[in-house]
Amino acid sequence: MTNNLVDTRIVDNALEACGVKNMEDATIRDITRVVNSVEATTGTRFIRMEMGVPGLPPPEEGTRAEIKALEAGVAQFYPMLEGDPGLKEEAARFVKNFMDVDVRPEGIIPTVGSMQACFAAFMLVTACRKERDTVLFLDPGFPVQKNQMRVIGKPYAAFDLHDYRGERLGKKIEEYLEGGRVAAILYSNPNNPAWVCLAGEELAMIGELADKHDAIVLEDLAYFGMDARVDLSRPGEPPFQPTVGRYAKNFITIISASKVFSYAGQRLGLACISDALYHRHHDDLQERFGGDGTIGYTFVNRLIYTLSSGTTHSVQHAARAILEAANEGRLDIAERTREYARRARAVKELLLARGFRLVYDQDLGQPLADGFYFTFTDPGTSGGELTRRLLYYGVSAIPLRDAGSTRPGVRACVSRLGLERVGELADRLARFRLDYPPSGEQNGLFTNIP
Amino acid sequence: MTNNLVDTRIVDNALEACGVKNMEDATIRDITRVVNSVEATTGTRFIRMEMGVPGLPPPEEGTRAEIKALEAGVAQFYPMLEGDPGLKEEAARFVKNFMDVDVRPEGIIPTVGSMQACFAAFMLVTACRKERDTVLFLDPGFPVQKNQMRVIGKPYAAFDLHDYRGERLGKKIEEYLEGGRVAAILYSNPNNPAWVCLAGEELAMIGELADKHDAIVLEDLAYFGMDARVDLSRPGEPPFQPTVGRYAKNFITIISASKVFSYAGQRLGLACISDALYHRHHDDLQERFGGDGTIGYTFVNRLIYTLSSGTTHSVQHAARAILEAANEGRLDIAERTREYARRARAVKELLLARGFRLVYDQDLGQPLADGFYFTFTDPGTSGGELTRRLLYYGVSAIPLRDAGSTRPGVRACVSRLGLERVGELADRLARFRLDYPPSGEQNGLFTNIP
Numbered sequence: 001m002t003n004n005l006v007d008t009r010i011v012d013n014a015l016e017a018c019g020v021k022n023m024e025d026a027t028i029r030d031i032t033r034v035v036n037s038v039e040a041t042t043g044t045r046f047i048r049m050e051m052g053v054p055g056l057p058p059p060e061e062g063t064r065a066e067i068k069a070l071e072a073g074v075a076q077f078y079p080m081l082e083g084d085p086g087l088k089e090e091a092a093r094f095v096k097n098f099m100d101v102d103v104r105p106e107g108i109i110p111t112v113g114s115m116q117a118c119f120a121a122f123m124l125v126t127a128c129r130k131e132r133d134t135v136l137f138l139d140p141g142f143p144v145q146k147n148q149m150r151v152i153g154k155p156y157a158a159f160d161l162h163d164y165r166g167e168r169l170g171k172k173i174e175e176y177l178e179g180g181r182v183a184a185i186l187y188s189n190p191n192n193p194a195w196v197c198l199a200g201e202e203l204a205m206i207g208e209l210a211d212k213h214d215a216i217v218l219e220d221l222a223y224f225g226m227d228a229r230v231d232l233s234r235p236g237e238p239p240f241q242p243t244v245g246r247y248a249k250n251f252i253t254i255i256s257a258s259k260v261f262s263y264a265g266q267r268l269g270l271a272c273i274s275d276a277l278y279h280r281h282h283d284d285l286q287e288r289f290g291g292d293g294t295i296g297y298t299f300v301n302r303l304i305y306t307l308s309s310g311t312t313h314s315v316q317h318a319a320r321a322i323l324e325a326a327n328e329g330r331l332d333i334a335e336r337t338r339e340y341a342r343r344a345r346a347v348k349e350l351l352l353a354r355g356f357r358l359v360y361d362q363d364l365g366q367p368l369a370d371g372f373y374f375t376f377t378d379p380g381t382s383g384g385e386l387t388r389r390l391l392y393y394g395v396s397a398i399p400l401r402d403a404g405s406t407r408p409g410v411r412a413c414v415s416r417l418g419l420e421r422v423g424e425l426a427d428r429l430a431r432f433r434l435d436y437p438p439s440g441e442q443n444g445l446f447t448n449i450p
Numbered sequence: 451m452t453n454n455l456v457d458t459r460i461v462d463n464a465l466e467a468c469g470v471k472n473m474e475d476a477t478i479r480d481i482t483r484v485v486n487s488v489e490a491t492t493g494t495r496f497i498r499m500e501m502g503v504p505g506l507p508p509p510e511e512g513t514r515a516e517i518k519a520l521e522a523g524v525a526q527f528y529p530m531l532e533g534d535p536g537l538k539e540e541a542a543r544f545v546k547n548f549m550d551v552d553v554r555p556e557g558i559i560p561t562v563g564s565m566q567a568c569f570a571a572f573m574l575v576t577a578c579r580k581e582r583d584t585v586l587f588l589d590p591g592f593p594v595q596k597n598q599m600r601v602i603g604k605p606y607a608a609f610d611l612h613d614y615r616g617e618r619l620g621k622k623i624e625e626y627l628e629g630g631r632v633a634a635i636l637y638s639n640p641n642n643p644a645w646v647c648l649a650g651e652e653l654a655m656i657g658e659l660a661d662k663h664d665a666i667v668l669e670d671l672a673y674f675g676m677d678a679r680v681d682l683s684r685p686g687e688p689p690f691q692p693t694v695g696r697y698a699k700n701f702i703t704i705i706s707a708s709k710v711f712s713y714a715g716q717r718l719g720l721a722c723i724s725d726a727l728y729h730r731h732h733d734d735l736q737e738r739f740g741g742d743g744t745i746g747y748t749f750v751n752r753l754i755y756t757l758s759s760g761t762t763h764s765v766q767h768a769a770r771a772i773l774e775a776a777n778e779g780r781l782d783i784a785e786r787t788r789e790y791a792r793r794a795r796a797v798k799e800l801l802l803a804r805g806f807r808l809v810y811d812q813d814l815g816q817p818l819a820d821g822f823y824f825t826f827t828d829p830g831t832s833g834g835e836l837t838r839r840l841l842y843y844g845v846s847a848i849p850l851r852d853a854g855s856t857r858p859g860v861r862a863c864v865s866r867l868g869l870e871r872v873g874e875l876a877d878r879l880a881r882f883r884l885d886y887p888p889s890g891e892q893n894g895l896f897t898n899i900p
Contacts, residue, residue, distance in 0.1 A: 029751075058525040066525075066764070067517050075508040075516075075768070077715045078708075112562050112717075112758035119757055123601070148756045151573070151739060153603070258528075265527045265763030267562075289601060301479075306598045307569055308562035312762045313715030314516070318525070 003431035004392040006044055011391045014038050023384025024401045027143070031387065035396045047425050048416050049347075050396040052192065052372060054262040055415035056339060059331055062263060065321030066314045074317065079310040082300045083110040087320040091270050094323045097235035098225070098333065099253075101245035107273040109300055110311040110319060114222055114256035114269035119148050120303040121252050121271060124295065125184040125216045126154040128282040135218070136176050138187035139404035140194050140360075142222070145186065146404070157182070160406045161196055166364055170205040177213040185210055188220040189242065190227050193403045193411030194360035195373045197227045200242055202364075207248030216277065217244045217251040224260045225333040227369045228341035233334045235327055249276040259372060260333060261322050266315045273299065337371070343414035344370035346422050351376050354429045355438035359400065359409035375400060377409035380439035386410050389436060393428045453881035454842040456494050461841045464488050473834025474851045477593070481837065485846045497875050498866050499797075500846040502642065502822060504712040505865035506789060509781055512713060515771030516764045524767065529760040532750045533560040537770040541720050544773045547685035548675070548783065549703075551695035557723040559750060560761040560769060564672055564706035564719035569598050570753040571702050571721060574745065575634040575666045576604040578732040585668070586626050588637035589854035590644050590810075592672070595636065596854070607632070610856045611646055616814055620655040627663040635660055638670040639692065640677050643853045643861030644810035645823050647677045650692055652814075657698030666727065667694045667701040674710045675783040677819045678791035683784045685777050699726040709822060710783060711772050716765045723749065787821070793864035794820035796872050801826050804879045805888035809850065809859035825850060827859035830889035836860050839886060843878045 001008070014037045020026045026034075031050040039046055082088070088105035095103050111117035122145075126133045135149060137158035149156045157176055164172040176182050185206060190197045198206070210217045221241065225232045230239045244251050253272045258264035278296035286293025289302040304310060325331035348358065348370070359375035362368055376397075378386050383399035387410050390397055397410040417425070451458070464487045470476045481500040489496055532538070538555035545553050561567035572595075576583045585599060587608035599606045607626055614622040626632050635656060640647045648656070660667045671691065675682045680689045694701050703722040708714035728746035736743025739752040754760060775781035798808065798820070809825035811818060818824070828836050833849035837860055840847055847860040867875070 053528060054526055056526070057523060063520045063523075063525055067520055070513045070517055073507055073513075075513055075715045076504055076506070076712045078503060079715055079717070112566075112762075115755075115759045116562075116757060144756060144759075147740070147752065151752060151756045262526045265525045265529055267529070267758055267760065267762050290597070302597065302601060305565075306594060306601045307566060307757060308717055309565045309594075310717070312562075312717050312765060314764075315762060 001392070001435040003434045005394040005428060005431065006038060006042055006392055008392050010038055010041055011388070014041070015388070023388050024382060024399050026384065026387060026399055027402050028398050031396055031398050034391070038391070044394050047395045047421060047428065049412035049414065050398050051416070052259070052413045053415055054259055054264050056262045056336065058262045059322050059325065061325040061331060062261065062318035062322045066318040069314045069317035074313040077313060079313040079316060081305050081310045082106070083108070083311065084316045084320060087316050087323070090320050090323040090327065091272070093327045095272055097327050098232055098241050099243045099245055100238070100240040101243060102275070103245070103272045104275050104278070107275060107278045107296060109271045109273070109304065110316055111269040111271055111304065112308050112311050113258065113267040114220065114254050115144070116307060117254045117269040117271040118145060118218070118220065119152070120299055120307060121218055121254065122148055122152050122154065123303055124285075124299055125218065126152070127288040128183060128285050128295070130284050132181055132183040134181045134183060136173070136182045136185045137404065138185065140191065140400065141186070141188055141404055142192050142220070143402045143404065158404055160404070162194075162360060162407065166202065169202050170209060173206065173209050177209060177215055182213075182215050184216040184218050186218040186220065188222055190223045190369065190371055192222065193373050193400060194375050194405070195368050195371050196360050197242065197363050197369060199364050203242055203244045204247040207244045207251070211249050215250070217248050219244050219251060219253040221253060222256045222259060223372055224255050226260060226337045226340065226371045228338065228371055229369045231334050233332055235329055245274065248274070250274060252277065257319060257322070260337060263318070263322070266312065266318065268311065268315050268319050270319075271299065340372050340414055341370040343417055343419060344372075344374055346419060347412070347414055347417065347425065348374060350422065350426050350429060354433050359405070359407050372415060373411055373413050375405075375409050375411050377407070378436070382408045383410050389432065393432045395425065395428055451842070451885040453884045455844040455878060455881065456488060456492055456842055458842050460488055460491055461838070464491070465838070473838050474832060474849050476834065476837060476849055477852050478848050481846055481848050484841070488841070494844050497845045497871060497878065499862035499864065500848050501866070502709070502863045503865055504709055504714050506712045506786065508712045509772050509775065511775040511781060512711065512768035512772045516716075516768040519764045519767035524763040527763060529763040529766060531755050531760045532556070533558070533761065534766045534770060537766050537773070540770050540773040540777065541722070543777045545722055547777050548682055548691050549693045549695055550688070550690040551693060552725070553695070553722045554725050554728070557725060557728040557746060559721045559723070559754065560766055561719040561721055561754065562758050562761050563708065563717040564670065564704050565594070566757060567704045567719040567721040568595060568668070568670065569602070570749055570757060571668055571704070572598055572602050572604065573753055574735075574749055575668065576602070577738040578633060578735050578745070580734050582631055582633040584631045584633060586623070586632045586635045587854065588635065590641065590850065591636070591638055591854055592642045592670070593852045593854065608854055610854070612644075612810060612857065616652065619652050620659060623656065623659050627659060627665060632663075632665050634666040634668050636668040636670065638672055640673045640819065640821055642672065643823050643850060644825050644855070645818050645821050646810050647692065647813050647819060649814050653692055653694045654697040657694045657701070661699050665700070667698050669694050669701060669703040671703060672706045672709060673822055674705050676710060676787045676790065676821045678788065678821055679819045681784050683782050685779050695724065698724070700724060702727065707769060707772070710787060713768070713772070716762065716768065718761065718765050718769050720769075721749065790822050790864055791820040793867055793869060794822075794824055796869060797862070797864055797867065797875065798824060800872065800876050800879060804883050809855070809857050822865060823861055823863050825855075825859050825861050827857070828886070832858045833860050839882065843882045845875065845878055
């Protein structure tokens with residue numbers, strides 16, 4: 001190996017110093033620490049694709065509204081636990097305009113990021129009936145959600161979507177539901193890390209099966225509007241963000257402001273509890289948390305109250321202004337995220353031209369959308385080993401295993417990779433290939449170009 | 451009864467409509483809903499003392515810094531889980547300047563209000579050793595903290611401080627500690643609702659006993675600097691905020707920005723984990739939450755991460771600027787809260803002159819400080835009944851039982867009661883006394899004037 005950009009010993013030492021013993025187990029935060037350290041030691045600027053940090057500036061509507069609210073003195077006053085009424089109204093309009101789903105404003109609750117919404121939802125759904133304590137994860141997914149289940153102390157089940165698309169998905173889910181312990185089904189759409197998007201027919205299947213077996217669907221829309229194949233430019237007009245809300249009665253859809261609105265720093269999510277669920281009462285829920293035992297009351301007055309007493313006041317004003325701008329067509333959601341798709345397309349083409357392959361490459365026969373994340377592999381190499389090798393050439397990504405994927409490969413995020421550095425990436429991949437020629441498995445290059 | 455300000459039927463109907471069946475069980479939020487409804491029906495403006503909402507504007511240093519951070523674009527970037535390094539440094543200086551305690555910056559973690567700090571701390575301390583799952587509450591206290599224990603699913607024990615001050619406190623605490631199930635001791639200082647302040651000798655006893663029995667002290671400083679007898683005007687000079695940190699090795703002190711800095715809307719607390727605790731490892735903790743099993747790592751990387759992924763970015767900038775101003779003597783902590791003490795003194799004098807009595811009236815022989823809250827009773831009347839009767843005269847407070855007090859009486863908060871309305875309050879109390887003359891128990895008026 002002679003074409004590497006960084007001394008391999010420096011990389012290997014940094015991995016050891018950061019406590020990474022088995023590369024397959026390396027987490028996002030491990031790789032971030034390693035790259036920070038190697039960059040500091042060598043002065044080499046990495047092409048960083050390990051972390052999903054929003055790479056676009058936030059909408060002015062948000063920061064302007066937040067500044068105005070601070071000037072008006074909102075810092076003094078406790079936020080309402082259930083959220084600012086104006087925000088709730090605007091959010092219900094947003095859900096109608098961009099998802100074509102009706103949820104009453106009372107059921108839409110701002111939270112300290114999607115993270116809090118998800119934590120509270122997990123506590124809630126696993127306590128509605130004593131005998132149903134398990135959440136079924138459609139993997140691969142965001143690993144921290146599994147940590148949340150561990151912190152809460154409740155079990156989860158999981159399977160890899162890759163093997164069960166279309167009709168097979170319904171059968172597989174029903175096997176779990178028939179077991180009788182599944183309280184809820186969680187998935188992210190598009191998902192992290194694979195960028196798989198469930199199709200309408202799959203969402204319909206999930207929704208109908210959940211209703212049939214009286215389970216709750218937890219839909220994580222962390223990447224709202226970021227499937228570049230679905231153009232959300234026009235409020236109130238199709239196409240709409242695909243959602244289980246069009247098919248299920250019992251759902252909690254969680255929208256994050258972090259990615260689509262680049263508002264990650266301020267921590268704002270919206271938990272949208274379906275009308276059918278909001279006033280539903282469970283004796284076990286009442287016994288567990290007290291209060292009136294309804295889902296809406298428990299979420300707001302027992303969980304959000306005890307977790308943080310609501311969501312930062314000024315941020316609720318920002319969210320209201322951003323959603324209002326989107327509802328009125330002044331803020332183009334699709335345009336905001338097209339930049340990520342352009343980057344992903346450019347990087348994927350480079351990788352495929354150099355003999356890498358996509359891991360998750362299609363949704364029911366359609367090529368995957370270009371977006372925030374994608375997954376790739378160098379056939380014959382494990383995800384951990386590929387991660388290590390890429391580091392030698394100044395490129396960072398994370399092994400897939402952490403995200404519940406059973407496949408060898410890595411996840412890359414294009415959020416921090418401006419198009420101006422694509423040439424540099426091409427050069428680094430070329431060097432990589434000089435040292436690690438393609439394996440025999442790589443005949444048929446380009447077959448999976450999106 | 452003829453001197454009432456509000457039709458008694460309207461009050462009684464509102465209580466029924468808001469689901470209050472037993473007045474003793476009425477919570478803050480119940481009374482708030484009832485008063486909002488009665489005010490809307492009758493047009494009578496109540497003297498509202500039921501809720502502890504900060505009544506002073508926030509420091510300009512905070513809002514200015516937050517606006518500047520938003521203008522610089524922090525909304526885009528995830529906050530660091532462990533907190534902004536500058537904030538951590540400034541907070542450590544603050545702890546030294548105003549509490550005379552050394553805590554390393556790494557151990558000071560911003561949270562989404564004291565509420566989140568407390569939730570995470572409860573999860574943490576009850577998981578360090580399997581056989582120690584109980585938190586001992588020194589009552590009366592903030593009822594939501596008991597709800598937090600219920601949400602977490604761990605037991606608590608409690609006793610009323612009123613009966614155990616001084617030497618007796620140590621004996622009582624040791625009884626619990628010797629039982630072997632107490633993981634931590636929680637108290638608030640000054641406390642809500644009684645405004646009892648534990649004396650230095652009592653804090654020393656708590657700290658020494660906790661260390662001796664290897665329990666952790668959770669010190670809730672929700673009302674930092676608000677004991678008007680302790681003048682915190684000068685950073686780095688005595689007197690200091692009384693704290694167990696001067697006596698104990700194993701403590702987590704939680705400082706809230708809500709009251710002392712009127713910053714409740716933005717949700718900011720600081721969890722200060724003692725140096726001795728931060729790197730302490732427990733096998734059971736590691737088994738429960740994974741990671742490296744140390745207290746600091748678990749708090750930040752398992753709990754704060756899964757609860758909300760950190761604290762709103764711009765608010766961390768506000769906190770840093772506020773603490774810096776306090777450290778440099780530009781912001782006078784004592785002066786900020788003297789207004790509450792002036793109000794409390796005026797209202798207490800009125801009440802005592804009309805034959806009401808203070809419930810919690812002294813700290814080891816010293817009169818209680820004037821501050822945010824105080825407690826009073828009308829001898830011979832229960833706290834619930836007194837709450838109802840006061841409502842007839844346009845005055846709101848809450849029964850003490852919700853706060854874990856065994857005594858008949860109510861809690862009043864002066865935060866929303868400007869001095870300009872004291873005359874009105876005098877008139878309403880005079881009307882009250884015409885309809886409800888003092889009982890025989892009320893000889894010796896004025897004996898407990900502070």
